Amino acid sequence: MTQEEQPLPRSGSSALAAGALVQAVLGAEFVLAGLNKLADPQYPAHFRDFVTSSLGVMGGPLAALMRTLVLPNVTAMAQVARFTELGAGVVLVLVAAEVARRRLGGRPGARHGYEPIVALAGALAALVVAGLSLTIYLLQGGTLPRVSPGLAFGAPVAIELFNVPIALAVAWLELGRYLALRRAAVQEPRPPARRRVVPAVVAVLLLVALAACGGGSASAVQPAGTTKVTMSEFKFEPNAIDVKSGSTLFLVNGGSAAHDLVVADGSGAVKARSSLVQAGDSTTFAIGDLPAGGYQVYCDVPGHKAAGMTGTLTVS
Template sequence: MTVHSRRGVQTRRSILTERLPASGNTALAASALIQATLGVEFTFAGLDKFADPNFTANFETFVRASPGTDNGVLSPIIRLLVLPNVAIAATLLKFTELGLGLVLLLGAAEVARRRFSGRLGAQHGYEAPVALVAALAGFAAAGLALSIFLLEGGVLPAIVSGRAFTSAIPVELLIVPFGVAVGWIELGRFLVLRKPPNASLIETEL
């Protein structure tokens, strides 16, 4: 075996076995858990809408009864675009939520896979595009949740005695920072993963 070949083997081994510091692995594993939770939430939300035979009518009723339809930053958009095209908006919402959920689950699985050592956690060429799509899904999930929060009136958390046994923060508002965090992490992964692998490894494999 030549010196150049030995270097290639060593490079391959380092890529297959080297991992982030324990703190980095723990943080990314936690982010994968959050991302998977968001993925499950949006996947089931989309499936629930597909399972509702009267979803379009129910969606229109929900939009018309929401405080944000008459007042708020989204009111002009809802009145000019959503209500006149309620069937299209309802269909788009169903596919968007389901699509976001599946992409987030895929991204979470990929982040979790990279936490392992050996061949299971080895880097692959498809990771950068997957990370980019997952980042866009995270930001889109945050934007969608924020839109629903504003449509429902956008009531910020406050100290209320009647909420002693309910969530202090609306679920839609709670999803917003989680979605932004997932998008931020996945965008960072994309910026790192898009860099070409070690040239010596490419030359050895070729």
């Protein structure tokens, strides 16, 4: 057997299968996200609230696009968003299943003429997923990951940002498969064409390894002696907070948009303000030595207070 006739090493086949598993998980995430939006009867209204209250509408690279295109057509854009999310997820899952099929022996794993188109569809779907994830992250006012003591037990990288390199790596993988399969349609497969798939697979696997270190979970361990307050669209849980003067709150953002917590007295004067907590993150918030009494709390992100994200704080 000559060097050009040598088959793809078994390790290459295994790496391709591992990359397909990552692709299937990413696709399943977006399928579930799309189905959740379909199950929400008030989704267009919630989409409008999310966009109008997002920091990215006030400023940033997407502000002009949001104000000129999305907000004037917000209902139609809501439908585009959820069906695009669902459709891209379904394509990624089906393409991953096709990769798994090719590992079977005999007729079930036979080569078919449609395979290059399937691989190209997978690459395009992955690019769509990367674009959607980056758009959501920028709308939430996301910045580059940073070192923060408030993230000691939280996710250091928001899932929306983490999805971007994963999706781009999947797109690279599927584009490599497309090029290799297209050449194989007119001639016998050649190792150089196949080997070009390997760097993309390696990139996917490296990113998966990073997931174990940095992808993180949105869950966080509550520091001892703190009072937990969960923030979401558009409420605090609990809505009535009882603490002693000098206490520390543990703020957990369980929603899909960035939130903060402001403490104001009866006249509306701000007495304490937390940092902005990104979706899925958490932080501690020392309210200081406030005098005993009743206070108002609210989220100061534009539009959130008006949407009902308020509560009370009783200090004893």
